[in-house]
Structure formats: C-alpha cells, structure tokens
Amino acid sequence: MSLGWSLGRIAARLGKLVGAGDAGVDGVTTDSRTAGAGDLFVAIAGDTYDGHDFAEQAIAAGAVGAIVAPGRSEVEPRIEVPATGDALLELAAMRREELTVPVLAVTGSTGKTTTKDMLASAIPGAWASPASYNNEIGVPLTVLQTPSTARALIVEMGSRGRGHLAWLMPAVRPDVAVITNLGVVHLETFGDIATLADAKWEVVEGLTDRGVAVLPADEPRLQRDHPGVTHTFGVNTTADVVARDVTFGVDGCSRFTLDTPVGERSIALQMPGVHQPSNAAAAAAAALAIGGDLDEIGRGLAAATGSRWRMEFHRGRFTVVNDAYNANPTSVEAALRTVAELPGRPIAVLGLMAELGGISAGEHTRMGELAAALGYAAVIVVGEDPGLASGAGAIARSVASADDALELVAGLVREGDTVLVKASRAVGLERLAETLVELSVSRSGSAA
Numbered sequence: 001m002s003l004g005w006s007l008g009r010i011a012a013r014l015g016k017l018v019g020a021g022d023a024g025v026d027g028v029t030t031d032s033r034t035a036g037a038g039d040l041f042v043a044i045a046g047d048t049y050d051g052h053d054f055a056e057q058a059i060a061a062g063a064v065g066a067i068v069a070p071g072r073s074e075v076e077p078r079i080e081v082p083a084t085g086d087a088l089l090e091l092a093a094m095r096r097e098e099l100t101v102p103v104l105a106v107t108g109s110t111g112k113t114t115t116k117d118m119l120a121s122a123i124p125g126a127w128a129s130p131a132s133y134n135n136e137i138g139v140p141l142t143v144l145q146t147p148s149t150a151r152a153l154i155v156e157m158g159s160r161g162r163g164h165l166a167w168l169m170p171a172v173r174p175d176v177a178v179i180t181n182l183g184v185v186h187l188e189t190f191g192d193i194a195t196l197a198d199a200k201w202e203v204v205e206g207l208t209d210r211g212v213a214v215l216p217a218d219e220p221r222l223q224r225d226h227p228g229v230t231h232t233f234g235v236n237t238t239a240d241v242v243a244r245d246v247t248f249g250v251d252g253c254s255r256f257t258l259d260t261p262v263g264e265r266s267i268a269l270q271m272p273g274v275h276q277p278s279n280a281a282a283a284a285a286a287a288l289a290i291g292g293d294l295d296e297i298g299r300g301l302a303a304a305t306g307s308r309w310r311m312e313f314h315r316g317r318f319t320v321v322n323d324a325y326n327a328n329p330t331s332v333e334a335a336l337r338t339v340a341e342l343p344g345r346p347i348a349v350l351g352l353m354a355e356l357g358g359i360s361a362g363e364h365t366r367m368g369e370l371a372a373a374l375g376y377a378a379v380i381v382v383g384e385d386p387g388l389a390s391g392a393g394a395i396a397r398s399v400a401s402a403d404d405a406l407e408l409v410a411g412l413v414r415e416g417d418t419v420l421v422k423a424s425r426a427v428g429l430e431r432l433a434e435t436l437v438e439l440s441v442s443r444s445g446s447a448a
C-alpha cells in the first residue's frame with residue numbers, strides 16, 4: 001500500500017487530531033502485530049480483543065498514528081472519532097474516491113468467494129479480497145490495500161441483515177454488483193427470504209451511476225428496476241450469459257458452453273461442483289460488463305482454482321469429498337447433487353446445518369429426502385439431527401460421534417464409491433474427512 005496521505009488530512013475528514021499531524025500515511029491496519037512504518041492503526045473493539053489495548057504496541061512497531069474512540073487511549077499522535085468502525089469505512093471511501101479502475105462487488109447467499117476467485121482469474125491484474133475478507137473490517141481493508149497498479153478491484157461482501165451492505169457500500173461504490181443467488185442461508189438472521197432479497201439488493205443500490213447489476217436470471221425476487229443496467233446469468237436458461245450443455249467428469253468438474261452476447265467458448269473448470277457453472281456464468285457476465293476480453297475470460301475461468309475446504313476431492317480407492325467447512329440447504333443440495341453425478345455409489349456423512357431458525361426441521365428433512373431420491377447408498381448422520389435421518393428413511397444411520405461415523409463408513413465403503421462429508425463448521429467433521437482420505441489411500445487389497 002502506498003496511500004500517500006497525511007495524518008492531518010485524514011483528521012480533517014474524520015475527527016480530532018491529538019499530537020503532530022504531518023506524518024505520512026501509506027497504509028491502514030487493524031492488527032497491531034502487522035503494523036509497520038507508515039501505517040495508521042485503527043483500534044477496533046472486537047468480541048475477544050479491543051484494539052485500543054494494542055494502540056501503544058502499534059505505535060511502538062512503527063505506526064505513524066492511531067484512530068481511537070475518545071477516552072479509550074492516550075497514545076499520540078491519535079485521531080479521536082466517535083466510532084472507529086465507521087472511520088475505517090470512511091478511510092476506505094477516501095481510497096475508493098481515488099480509484100479510477102473498475103470496481104466489482106460480489107455478494108449472495110453462497111458462492112461469493114468462489115465467484116470472486118473466478119472473477120479474479122478472469123480479469124488479469126485485478127486486486128481481490130484476500131480469503132473471505134467480506135465483513136465491515138475485511139471489506140474496507142480490501143479496498144485500502146488495492147495496489148496502485150491494479151487493473152480492477154473485486155470485493156467480496158457478506159451481509160448479516162438489512163442495512164449491513166448499505167452501511168458498507170460507500171467504501172466500495174461498485175461499477176458492477178454481482179448477486180450470486182438467494183438461498184436458505186442464515187435465515188435466522190434475515191427472518192424471511194423477502195428480507196434476504198432486500199438485504200442483498202442493497203449492493204445494487206450502492207452502484208455508481210449507470211452501474212451494472214449482474215443477477216441470476218431465474219431469481220424472481222431480484223427482478224427489480226434500478227437506475228443502472230442489468231445483465232443476467234444462468235445455467236440452461238435464457239439469460240445474457242448462459243452456461244449450457246453442462247457435463248461432469250469423474251472429478252466432479254464441469255465442462256460447458258459459455259454463451260455470451262459476444263460469442264461462445266467451451267470451458268472446462270478445475271473447480272468441482274454442480275453449482276460451479278452458475279458461478280462461472282456470473283463471473284463471466286461481470287468480467288464482460290467491464291469490457292473483458294472473452295478469450296481472456298475463458299482462459300481465466302479454466303485456470304481458476306478453489307480455496308481450501310470447499311468441496312475438496314481426494315481420489316483414492318474411494319473418493320472423499322471434503323466439504324466440512326460449512327453447510328446450509330443450498331450448499332448441501334449442491335454437494336449432494338454433485339456427488340450423485342459421479343460414477344460409483346454415493347455415500348453421505350452429514351451433520352447439523354446451523355442457524356436455520358424456524359425452518360430447521362423442514363430443511364433437514366428435505367435434505368434427507370433429497371439424498372434418498374438421488375440414490376444415495378447411505379446417509380450417516382452425526383450428532384444433533386433436526387430431521388436428516390427421518391427424511392432419508394431406510395438409508396439413514398444415526399451416530400453420536402465422528403469416530404462412530406468413521407467406523408460405519410469403513411465398514412460399508414467399497415472401491416469406487418464417493419463419500420461426501422458435509423456439515424456446519426461447528427460439528428467438526430474436518431478430522432473425519434481427513435481420516436477417511438488416509439483410509440482411502442492406505443487400504444490394501446480389493447474392497448468388497
């Protein structure tokens with residue numbers, strides 16, 4: 001980062017300066033451990049730590065000043081502001097105003113990180129959110145860290161309810177806003193799907209003048225008017241950008257024809273999942289919206305690789321699909337359908353989908369029913385279960401722990417089968433998935 005700002009200039013916009021204000025500010029950090037020369041430290045009070053306790057440390061490490069709440073730190077130089085979180089967003093807004101390259105925002109219930117990664121691959125030279133930096137800290141830091149050489153900025157944006165994105169939008173002000181989908185995710189937070197749609201729509205309301213909204217063609221709740229332009233995307237449907245003739249390989253990766261207003265390309269993805277053609281179409285539509293070259297987009301999509309823990313395929317004597325990182329009805333459905341597409345018998349080890357509120361029982365039952373309808377050989381349900389087993393019926397086996405699940409899978413898995421491991425993070429099935437991978441490569445002799 002090389003912001004080229006001064007403390008005095010920032011104070012003039014944000015609050016009251018205490019101490020000398022002529023120091024140059026080249027970067028912004030909220031983490032005292034990574035603070036260095038030229039950085040401005042912003043003290044954020046989190047759940048576990050309060051940044052105000054680390055302001056001294058940041059200055060000692062070379063930070064040129066700190067943004068703090070009044071009365072919370074005596075460190076100098078400091079800029080006192082009523083709310084340090086708002087100040088961080090305001091700093092990002094300052095940076096945003098300086099940017100002349102296209103800015104793209106990606107939100108939605110699922111697929112944000114994947115679509116962001118695909119988009120980053122489709123726009124060479126773009127700066128994109130590191131990991132899942134998508135909240136009120138990660139979003140402004142992403143914007144602030146944009147290198148001056150970036151060809152575009154891609155920001156992943158999460159939403160925790162009405163008003164959340166609206167609060168973040170001035171820091172991003174995208175020229176292109178993507179909503180990947182609306183799904184049954186965190187409905188406990190949103191209440192109902194209409195509120196969820198309104199909450200995501202805030203990204204469109206935050207567009208620059210004549211900005212482009214990239215929206216799923218098949219989502220009626222997002223068919224709304226706005227002052228800018230809408231480009232739609234979809235799979236096997238009518239849209240501006242469509243993935244059609246989708247087929248899947250044994251590794252769960254898709255091939256399809258990408259149909260766009262400027263031509264067609266054949267695409268083979270490296271990221272497994274039945275949901276990936278949709279994410280790729282969204283990414284392609286967004287890249288085209290900023291004038292991307294279709295060949296470059298096609299190459300970028302084909303080269304994109306996923307982040308850890310998202311449907312990791314491990315092929316041994318049997319295949320393990322480790323998707324233990326998170327689970328909600330949309331992503332469980334995508335994973336169940338992906339694994340059912342593969343050769344060999346599909347087996348699912350499933351656990352609780354957290355944060356579903358009043359629809360929890362119904363959605364767990366629906367997932368169990370889906371597994372049965374897709375022809376799963378077994379559904380092993382680990383721990384708390386609002387309805388998976390009852391939905392899956394005869395193929396369900398309920399166990400108390402991951403160890404019990406391991407024993408059961410080891411006993412019933414055959415060569416060529418695929419075992420999907422999926423639950424909310426809190427259920428902790430990552431270890432089980434890893435042990436199953438070891439089992440799949442270590443087992444000798446032919447399985448039954």
Ligand SMILES: Nc1ncnc2c1ncn2[C@@H]1O[C@H](COP(=O)(O)OP(=O)(O)O)[C@@H](O)[C@H]1O
Pocket residue numbers: 108109110111112113114115132180181273275276278279309310311323326330331332334335
């Ligand atoms: N378009 C999609 N439709 C349904 N499920 C999806 C889609 N994209 C991703 N998923 C599921 O959501 C999980 C998380 O994907 P990710 O890209 O990290 O989403 P996010 O950043 O929105 O949390 C994936 O492992 C997959 O199971």
Ligand SMILES: [Mg+2]
Pocket residue numbers: 112113132134156
């Ligand atoms: Mg994410």
